[in-house]
Amino acid sequence: MLNYLISGISLGSVYAIIALGYTMVYGIAKMLNFAHGDVIMVGGYAAFCAGTYLGWPVPLAILFSMMICTILGIVIEKLAYKPLRSATSLAVLITAIGVSYFLQNIALLIWTSNPKAFPNMVNFIPSIVLNKGTGSEITISSTTIVTIIASILIMVALTLFTGKTKIGKAMRAVSEDKGAAQLMGINVNATISVTFAIGSGLAAIAGVLLCSAYPTLMPTTGSMPGIKAFTAAVLGGIGSIPGAMLGGILLGILEKFAQAYISTQLSDAVVFAALIVVLLVKPTGLLGKKVMEKV
Amino acid sequence: MAETLLKVSDLNVYYGSIHAIKGISFEVKEGEIVTLIGANGAGKSTSLNTVAGLLKPGSGQIEFCGKSLIGVPAHKIVKQGMALCPEGRRVFLQLSVKENLEMGAYSRPDSEVNDSINMVYDLFPRLKERYKQVAGTLSGGEQQMLAMGRALMSKPRLMMLDEPSMGLAPILVDQIFDIIKNLHAAGTTILLVEQNARKALAIADRAYVLETGRIVNTGTGSDLLHDDSVRKAYLGG
Numbered sequence: 314m315l316n317y318l319i320s321g322i323s324l325g326s327v328y329a330i331i332a333l334g335y336t337m338v339y340g341i342a343k344m345l346n347f348a349h350g351d352v353i354m355v356g357g358y359a360a361f362c363a364g365t366y367l368g369w370p371v372p373l374a375i376l377f378s379m380m381i382c383t384i385l386g387i388v389i390e391k392l393a394y395k396p397l398r399s400a401t402s403l404a405v406l407i408t409a410i411g412v413s414y415f416l417q418n419i420a421l422l423i424w425t426s427n428p429k430a431f432p433n434m435v436n437f438i439p440s441i442v443l444n445k446g447t448g449s450e451i452t453i454s455s456t457t458i459v460t461i462i463a464s465i466l467i468m469v470a471l472t473l474f475t476g477k478t479k480i481g482k483a484m485r486a487v488s489e490d491k492g493a494a495q496l497m498g499i500n501v502n503a504t505i506s507v508t509f510a511i512g513s514g515l516a517a518i519a520g521v522l523l524c525s526a527y528p529t530l531m532p533t534t535g536s537m538p539g540i541k542a543f544t545a546a547v548l549g550g551i552g553s554i555p556g557a558m559l560g561g562i563l564l565g566i567l568e569k570f571a572q573a574y575i576s577t578q579l580s581d582a583v584v585f586a587a588l589i590v591v592l593l594v595k596p597t598g599l600l601g602k603k604v605m606e607k608v
Numbered sequence: 609m610a611e612t613l614l615k616v617s618d619l620n621v622y623y624g625s626i627h628a629i630k631g632i633s634f635e636v637k638e639g640e641i642v643t644l645i646g647a648n649g650a651g652k653s654t655s656l657n658t659v660a661g662l663l664k665p666g667s668g669q670i671e672f673c674g675k676s677l678i679g680v681p682a683h684k685i686v687k688q689g690m691a692l693c694p695e696g697r698r699v700f701l702q703l704s705v706k707e708n709l710e711m712g713a714y715s716r717p718d719s720e721v722n723d724s725i726n727m728v729y730d731l732f733p734r735l736k737e738r739y740k741q742v743a744g745t746l747s748g749g750e751q752q753m754l755a756m757g758r759a760l761m762s763k764p765r766l767m768m769l770d771e772p773s774m775g776l777a778p779i780l781v782d783q784i785f786d787i788i789k790n791l792h793a794a795g796t797t798i799l800l801v802e803q804n805a806r807k808a809l810a811i812a813d814r815a816y817v818l819e820t821g822r823i824v825n826t827g828t829g830s831d832l833l834h835d836d837s838v839r840k841a842y843l844g845g
């Protein structure tokens with residue numbers, strides 16, 4: 314029972330980090346970047362290549378991966394999404410799905426479909442054993458601890474960033490009204506680029522954590538976690554930073570419990586059913602806020 | 609002879625196939641209050657939004673302080689000393705009053721922002737009382753004050769106001785017009801678009817009448833106040 318809870322929180326923390334990326338980009342640019350999951354996969358491969366092929370030390374490999382993903386995020390936005398700034402959201406969505414397949418196919422060409430065995434990059438602290446010597450020992454792995462701490466740090470950092478810094482406030486202004494933001498002297502395109510850079514940098518971290526916990530790296534590695542994290546972001550209230558965190562953790566726990574007590578095959582269905590129920594009761598998601606408007 | 613601050617010549621603006629502005633020319637000199645009046649849909653907001661860089665003109669020239677603004681993005685135009693307080697206020701509803709004001713000073717050095725915020729608080733004490741509140745919870749009148757204060761934060765030489773009195777109670781309308789007069793007295797040049805033509809003409813040095821995308825009449829504020837056709841069309845006879 315406690316075991317499932319812990320592994321659920323661990324998986325949920327990865328979803329949370331991915332969902333934070335989704336929510337940042339959705340919150341500011343008002344678009345669903347469906348290629349976000351595949352940026353995670355690229356982040357995984359970048360860290361893998363740096364660490365395994367080039368033999369770089371782990372911190373450097375992670376930094377390298379973040380750098381690659383940040384650049385990738387900015388390039389994707391410039392080439393694929395920026396020209397569609399005033400297009401319908403359906404056109405943008407279809408483009409995003411196109412970008413997603415494009416990244417998967419590029420990865421297939423470069424790294425083939427043979428899974429790579431990803432080395433655990435985050436087991437640098439000791440694991441914790443609960444109930445020692447009672448016979449019902451529970452081990453919290455190093456990966457789990459690092460993942461949970463990382464997700465909390467990222468959430469706090471993002472909250473401070475959007476709440477307190479000049480560019481963070483500008484992002485919130487852009488998310489509400491691009492025209493009015495321009496009238497303030499805010500460079501909307503640059504602000505959206507920064508948003509994509511941050512979201513994609515986070516995707517790299519998520520990629521390393523995900524592959525460290527589930528060490529088979531394939532071109533499709535990012536897509537299912539990407540969809541789950543998107544679900545988590547919607548569940549928590551898309552656009553909301555604490556919402557993404559809460560949604561991610563809840564989804565992770567729900568998935569692990571469903572796997573344990575219902576069935577492994579049905580766990581995804583349970584997860585999506587939960588989303589539907591929440592959205593029926595509260596269409597804005599758990600922590601999503603209704604925008605107040607005065608005429 | 610005062611310097612020409614804003615000069616618009618032969619401006620055409622299109623929304624897709626709709627020809628909204630049909631070759632208008634007007635100018636605003638340093639120190640003036642100029643008003644554009646016209647019926648709903650005449651093209652007043654379109655004109656201001658194009659000058660501010662939010663819309664791209666189909667053809668024509670816009671010069672500010674002698675420099676062309678054609679092709680200059682809106683966020684750079686603010687830096688040159690022009691601010692637009694847009695129609696419908698468009699304050700950032702989820703940002704606090706203070707954050708809204710900070711955004712208004714986005715292109716200015718951080719060290720000057722606090723002084724300007726205090727200046728706006730002096731002008732609108734109500735905003736000071738509510739500095740922490742998110743703008744979405746302000747009343748309509750307070751939001752209008754915030755929108756004007758926010759536009760002032762860029763220290764504009766030319767302040768463009770698009771229907772600042774829209775939807776406000778008469779007492780607040782008077783207050784807004786007083787503030788505009790004070791701003792003008794303090795040295796800011798004003799380009800004002802108003803539904804309330806009588807009040808606008810009363811404070812304006814000069815005015816232009818816009819009708820379906822064309823300027824059909826121009827003169828001093830008091831001339832137009834007494835012009836028969838203007839009285840009939842915009843002042844209720």
Ligand SMILES: Nc1ncnc2c1ncn2[C@@H]1O[C@H](COP(=O)(O)OP(=O)(O)OP(=O)(O)O)[C@@H](O)[C@H]1O
Pocket residue numbers: 623626628646647648649650651652653654655695
């Ligand atoms: N985004 C748009 N797309 C298409 N047509 C538009 C758009 N905005 C304005 N128009 C049209 O352009 C014309 C001028 O509109 P504009 O908003 O400039 O008028 P206005 O003089 O400001 O009117 P009001 O007093 O109602 O604010 C109108 O015919 C309007 O229907």
Ligand SMILES: [Mg+2]
Pocket residue numbers: 652653654695770
């Ligand atoms: Mg208008």
